[in-house]
Each structure stands twice: as structure tokens, then as C-alpha cells.
Amino acid sequence: MVSKLDDFFRFQTTALSIRGERQQLIASNIANADTPNYKAKDIDFTSALNNALGRSNASNGSQVPEALTKTSPQHLDIKGSAAAGLPLYRGTVQGAVDGNTVDMDVEQNQFTDNALRYEAGLTMINGQIKGMLAAIQG
Template identity: 65%
Template sequence: MMSKLDDFMRFHETALSVRGMRQQLLASNIANADTPNYKARDIDFSSVLSNALHTDGKQPAGNLNKTDPQHLASATDLAGVVPQYRPNGQGNLDGNTVDMDVERNQFTDNSIRYEASLTIINMQIRNMLAAIQGQ
């Protein structure tokens, strides 16, 4: 019984973690909207989540071990998946590929999905507590 509960919570924990990492990536794109030659990056949420769930916290194959806290992180910092450069419909003269409309939409969509996940988790925990308390 406890292993099922752990698996259930681990899924939601991983999903929220990946959403949080994606939010940071999208915020970075927005913050660098005026940086010359900056290339907008994003991840495929479902592939990163799938990879994170299947690695079970183990280091993905091909990554180097960090033996010192001052070592830089590798490019595969999102559950073993490298963030991809976003395809650009129309580039800027300075080489920047950030489209603020796309970034704002993706940022808002990811935020809403994050909040919805939290709401679902809270409701399920309340239901479990009600069942345990016999209400």
C-alpha cells in the first residue's frame, strides 16, 4: 500500500519539478529578449517527464560525475534531456530568436498547468485524509 502511495506522490513530485525547471528556462528566454544572438530554448515536457520517471534519480548515461561543487553543470540539466533551441519564424536583426508573444504564452500555459497540478494534489491528499479519518 505504501509503495503505491510513494509511486503516486513521486510522479507528481517529478512532474512539478520538471514544470518548475521549464518555468526557469522560459523566464530565461524572456529575460534575454534583448540580448544579441541569444537563442530561445525550450523542452518537450512529456519527454523530459518520461526520462525523469525512468531514471529514478540515477544519473543518465553519458554524463560526467561532479566531484567538486565548483564543477559546472553539464548541458543535460533537465532530467537528462538537453533543452532544444526553439524554431524561429522570423529572426531579429541582432540574431536574437526570442519571440515575446510565444514566450509569454508558453510561460502562462506552464504556470497554469503547475497550479492545476498543485490543486489536484491538494484535493487528492484531502480525500485520502478524509478516508483515513472516516469522514
């Protein structure tokens, strides 16, 4: 029974987990806006979600691997983690003299967009739970 509930909520919980990690990366970018040579990072949400759920990549039809191949026992195991999306460096919109690639306008927009999408995910999970309760209570 519990595994069926896990399956029912897997998509939304995985999406929320990735959104949370993305929010931390964007917050880190904002915090390091004045750090020389800091490179802004972000997560490609779609590929991270596909990777975490083990889905095929829609753009090229290939199967997305569930985990990276570890070549050393000292490598970290990220299988099943939302971090499977791996942070990417954000492209430079307007370079700074000190080598910092953080653009505060872009970061603030991304932060707000991601926060709204996180709230929408919570609303969807809440709706799913209410629907299940209505079905149980009759």
C-alpha cells in the same frame, strides 16, 4: 510506508519539478529578449517526464534511458533530476537582425500556459492529499 507515499506522489511531484524548470527557462528567454545572438530554449515536457519516470517513449516504443552515459568524471550527474529533459533550442518564428530567436508573444503564451499547468498540478496534489486524509479519518 514512506516509500509508498513517495510512489503515490511521484508522478505529480516530478511533473511539478519539470514545470518549474521549464518556467525558469522561459523566464530566462524573456529576460534575454534583447540580448544579441541569444537562442530561445525550452524543454519538451512529455519526453522530460518520460525520461524522469523511466517510461518507454510512446512515439517509437523504445525505452527511454534513465541517465546519460558519463564519459568523464568531470561530467555532471543529472540522474533523477528533472533536468534529464535537457533544454532544446526553440525554432525561430521570426528571426531578428541581431541573431536573437526570442519571440515575446510565443514566450509570454508559453509562460502563461506553463504557469496554469503548474497550478493544475498543485490542485491535483492537493486533491490527492485530501482524498488520503478522508480515507484515514473515515
